[in-house]
Amino acid sequence: MSLNAHPELPEFDYIRPASLMDASRFLAQHAGEARPMLGGTDIFVRMRDGMWHDQYLVDVKNLDGTDKLHFDPQAGLILGAGVNMNRVMVSPEVQTRYPLLADACRSVASYQLRTRATIVGNICNASPAGDTIGACLVLGGVLDVHGVNGYREIPLAGFFLGPGKTILQPGDIVTAIRFPLPPQGNTGVYLKLGRNTWSDLSIVGVTVYGYPDASAASGYRFRIALASVAPVPLIPRDAEAYLSQNPIGRETIRAAANLAAESCSPIDDVRGSAKYRKAMVKNLTRKGLEKVWESVNRKA
Numbered sequence: 001m002s003l004n005a006h007p008e009l010p011e012f013d014y015i016r017p018a019s020l021m022d023a024s025r026f027l028a029q030h031a032g033e034a035r036p037m038l039g040g041t042d043i044f045v046r047m048r049d050g051m052w053h054d055q056y057l058v059d060v061k062n063l064d065g066t067d068k069l070h071f072d073p074q075a076g077l078i079l080g081a082g083v084n085m086n087r088v089m090v091s092p093e094v095q096t097r098y099p100l101l102a103d104a105c106r107s108v109a110s111y112q113l114r115t116r117a118t119i120v121g122n123i124c125n126a127s128p129a130g131d132t133i134g135a136c137l138v139l140g141g142v143l144d145v146h147g148v149n150g151y152r153e154i155p156l157a158g159f160f161l162g163p164g165k166t167i168l169q170p171g172d173i174v175t176a177i178r179f180p181l182p183p184q185g186n187t188g189v190y191l192k193l194g195r196n197t198w199s200d201l202s203i204v205g206v207t208v209y210g211y212p213d214a215s216a217a218s219g220y221r222f223r224i225a226l227a228s229v230a231p232v233p234l235i236p237r238d239a240e241a242y243l244s245q246n247p248i249g250r251e252t253i254r255a256a257a258n259l260a261a262e263s264c265s266p267i268d269d270v271r272g273s274a275k276y277r278k279a280m281v282k283n284l285t286r287k288g289l290e291k292v293w294e295s296v297n298r299k300a
């Protein structure tokens, strides 16, 4: 096998539609040869490396309000698809009410990359390693999607089908992700294990979010999302259920971390072995749960 050490970006047509409807129609008419583009940080790498061969890149960044970040005290946060990660991190509403989102963005590569990269692009790329996806899952994110028949909503938890695969159809454009108001007393952490501290995809990523909840037998609800350990970003439902049903303490946390590790189906790759990944899921989930539990208790 010969490797091209100096690959080049192939030629393509840059399309800037006037409206979302124009964009959806164009994408549907050119299914298989056109794709929506936000920051382009995944797209250009894949095209340069010869993995993607699209003729048309359809820029959807500034169409019909897709660049807006807005917090509503009744409805929660709406994050337009075109909002880059640095904008998310400096938003006062995100910092005070959804700090987990800012932490997840901070874990992505570098300041320079984050001036282009978006959370919605990270989601639509559908990599199991996407660093911001866990936060969006545990915060209950819902996608606004515009297609040839208009708008519809898709809860993020049902969005992923496999590596690089989602339930989106030709012509579909994610225009925003919305988050409900965060519950009282919540805390979240994102623990990312990479090969270096900066600018690497995760070997394992663990997001933990918790808050008091009188409707749970334990009095608390925990949400967990795991990155890089399954074909899709993974929610270990058994571990979450165990934490809602048993009195929270060291042993319950340890048992939940074991359940989280059991739910994974990681692979061996250049970043780590499957065995190592499972062991790290157990360690990081336990650590994340202990941190969140301590903080939730302190706030109570």
Ligand SMILES: Cc1cc2nc3c(=O)[nH]c(=O)nc-3n(C[C@H](O)[C@H](O)[C@H](O)COP(=O)(O)OP(=O)(O)OC[C@H]3O[C@@H](n4cnc5c(N)ncnc54)[C@H](O)[C@@H]3O)c2cc1C
Pocket (backbone or CB within 6 Å): 035, 036, 037, 038, 039, 040, 041, 042, 043, 044, 045, 060, 081, 107, 108, 109, 113, 116, 117, 118, 119, 120, 121, 122, 123, 124, 125, 129, 130, 131, 132, 168, 172, 173, 174, 175, 199, 200, 201, 202
């Ligand atoms: C040097 C480097 C370092 C990186 N480090 C990290 C890292 O640490 N962690 C991490 O998670 N990622 C990392 N990435 C990957 C990448 O930056 C992220 O996935 C980024 O969030 C993608 O966002 P974007 O706006 O650039 O998406 P784009 O590249 O524009 O699009 C990504 C995918 O989503 C589709 N898409 C885009 N917009 C829409 C839409 N509105 N509706 C439907 N589909 C859409 C595109 O067609 C494409 O398939 C890195 C990339 C590079 C080049």
